[in-house]
Structures are given as C-alpha cells and as structure tokens.
Amino acid sequence: MAKRILIVDDEPSIRKVLSAHLRRFGHDVDTVADGAAAIAALQDEPFQLVVSDLKMPNVDGMQLLEWCVVNQPGLPVILITAHGTVDTAVTALKKGAFDYVTKPFDRDDLHAIITKALATEAANAKRLAPEPGEELGMVGRTPAMQEVYARIEKVAPSPTTVLITGESGTGKELVARALHARSDRASGPFIQVNCGAIPENLFESELFGYEKGAFTGAVGSKPGRFELADGGTLFLDEVGELPLDMQVKLLRALQEGVIDRVGGIRPLTVDVRVVAATNVDLSQAVANGRFRNDLYYRLNVIPIPLPPLRDRPEDVPRLAQHFLKRFNSRLQRDITAIDDDALVALQAYDWPGNIRELENLMERLVLLSDADRIRLADLPEGFELPEDDDPSEPRTEELESMGLKEYVRVHTVKLERARIQRVLDAVNGNVTRAAQQLGISRKSLQTKMKDYGLRED
DSSP states (O other): OOOEEEEEOSOHHHHHHHHHHHHTTTOEEEEESSHHHHHHHHHHSOOSEEEEESSOSSSOHHHHHHHHHHHSTTOOEEEEEOGGGHHHHHHHHHHTOOEEEESSOOHHHHHHHHHHHHHHHHHHHHHHSOOTTGGGTOOOOSHHHHHHHHHHHHHTTSOOOEEEEOOTTSOHHHHHHHHHHTSTTTTSOEEEEEGGGSOGGGHHHHHHEEOTTSSTTOOSOEEOHHHHTTTSEEEEETGGGOOHHHHHHHHHHHHHSEEOOBTOSSOEEOOOEEEEEESSOHHHHHHTTSSOHHHHHHHTTEEEEOOOGGGOGGGHHHHHHHHHHHHHHHHTOOOOEEOHHHHHHHHHSOOTTHHHHHHHHHHHHHHHOOSSEEOGGGSOTTOOOOOOOOTTSOOHHHHHHSOHHHHHHHHHHHHHHHHHHHHHHHTTTOHHHHHHHHTSOHHHHHHHHHHTTSSOO
C-alpha cells in the first residue's frame, strides 16, 4: 500500500534518485534539504517513514532522529551514511534508528529495508491505535456501541439538547461527559444534577438558585445549577423524575435561555447546553400524564439509546479485563488473568444491573481473590456455564484444547443466537422491531438470522 515518506538530504541528486525510485512503487514522497525543514514537515503532516542523510548542515540526521524518538515514537527512521561514519550510524541504532545504509547504496537493498520499516510502522500504528470508544472513556466493540460512538462524535460540537436513554448502569453519565469533552464547551463547567435525589420542595432553588430572604433560612443568595453551568454543560440525570410544575420552568429555560431565581426580581440569561438522561420510557410517561409532551420533544432532539449489557455479551470479557486492570491498580493487587470458563460464565449472565453490576463484581473479586487469577469457583451463585445441549457444538475435549479467544468466541456465538431468538419471539418475528431492540441494522440481523439458521434463505 502507498505510504507517505519523507526524504531528507542536502544533496539534490540523492533526493531526486530516492524520490523517483520510491514513487515507482506508488509511494507519496516529500523531500527536504536538512533536519530543520524535516522537523517542520513532520509537525505539519503525518508521515510513515523518514529516510535521512546523517551528515547535514544545521540540524543533522542524528538530531533529527532524537527529535523523532521523543516527539513521534513509532515512526521509523532510516539513516544514510558514508563509509567513514558507520560507527556513528551504529550509535544511531542504539538511539532508536530503524536501520542504516551506506553510500553508495544498492537500490534493491534500500528498498528491502524500506519495505520492512513500513511494515513495522503499520504494526506499531495498529498496536498504538486506541480501542473503539477508548478516547471517549468507554469500552465496547459491538455494532450498537459503535453507533453510540459515532453519534457522540457527530453531535458533540453542536449546542443541541441530547437525551440519553437506557437502563440503570449502562453508562449514561459517561456518554454525557464524552459529549461535553468533545464540544467547544470542554473548558467550561460540567454540572451534574440527579433529579431523582432532590426533594420536591427544593427542585426550583437547586436548579435556578434563590435570593436572600426568598424563604425562611435563605440568609444569603445562592446560584442554581443552571448558573453554575453557564458556558458549559448541564447534565440532568433521571430527568423523568422532575415534578410537573418544574417541567414547565425547565421548558422555558431551554427555549428562551433565561431563568428566574426564587425571590428574584429580574430574569437571568444563561448559556447552557443541556444533556438529559433517563432510565424510564418518557413517551409512555407522556401518555400517562406524568411528563409534559412539549418538554419531551424539546429534550429528545438528539436521542442516544444505550444497549443493556445482556445485549452485548461479546463486550463482557473486554469490560471485565478493563475493570481487572483498574482495581489491580486501585487496590494494589496483582490478579494476572480471568480463567476461560469464568469469562464464559460472565457472558452467560443476564446482568440486570448492567455495567455497574459488572464493575462492582470485579472490585469484589479482585479484593477477595486468594489466587493470582479469577476462577469460575470465585464467582458468586447465579454465574454458571451455559448448558451444552446443541450436538453441533464442539465437544468438551475440543473446548478444552482451544485457546482463550476461540473458546470465548464459541460461547459468544451461542449466547448471541439465543438472545436473537428470544427477541424475535418477543416481537412475534418482526425483524425491524427486533433489530431496533438489539441495536443493530435490519440487514445485519437478517444476516445473523441466516447464519444461525433462524430463517429460511
């Protein structure tokens, strides 16, 4: 595949020969005359390889190498040197150069080194690449989570109101914080309000603040959460718990950008991006008269639904390893691994408490384990291996001979098939509704149904 290569040499003829040779193989080549120009080019645009002369005026090849090692680790640097400076080139290898060639060089030999260097760079880039969601502070690779990540990236820069929905423990606060961190308000405050934890008679003063003397005990004025979030993000968690009279005032704040302190005589203008979250069905709450229809539509401009953990069993091992690493560090423990059968049992569990339940379980297991690994026997009651009742599945002796990845994959397939079957049964075979509930596209579900023998061709 074509790569971006930077040639650095103070001799125009060398630059010309090398660039022509590399372009023959389809590479995109830039050339500069010294190390200073090379550093400037590397700061402006990405390159996959640097081929540099060792001896140059101003910034030489060794200085360029030292800059690359510090500022662009993983970027391979090949040095070109005269016979008299081979010792210096060997020193450069110890400092991090990928390889060196001597003048006059053989083009085939140089090309072989370049090909190897580019392969190494590709491997380094893959190894250093963050996991999907890692930069957002989340863990998961399933299609439903990929859709969540894409939605966050797309809507975070805008000031639009977002409604995050999902069961308790699915990570709604993480999504809210990711939206804030990826927005142009990231340097502003992130203020969180748990609407389910505020007494009903304190809602107004908590959200909008109060003036001195507004009520008994108001010995001074106090800003509310909207004022504190000015220039930033206000996260209204469990927004479905808001009383109806407060819903009217919240709607005004969202529509007009103004609030009234309790006991205040003039409205205050605030610049706040509101992100709301709920674990209840607000459309059903509207139908039941417990939530205002106009507020629901004002909050639900951009919906981000989060899947429950039972719908993404293939992410359970990754999450478990993530929490194992976290609690090893926090609790100063050294649990090295999770046994294969323990991982499969974790995947087979229904997780009513979702990711929060898994996190709490991993903390307990790390703290109480008396071995260097977490075993199936360490799991509490209720965590069991799925029954092997399918004759087409691998026999026990076959499972025992498998590596971890293959062992987990086999059980993940079984769990996924069972989950799809349960959802299809619940919606009477309606593929569109089943796909929505599973958090995948209709086409993906149809493919999985065909693969698992859940529908005819």
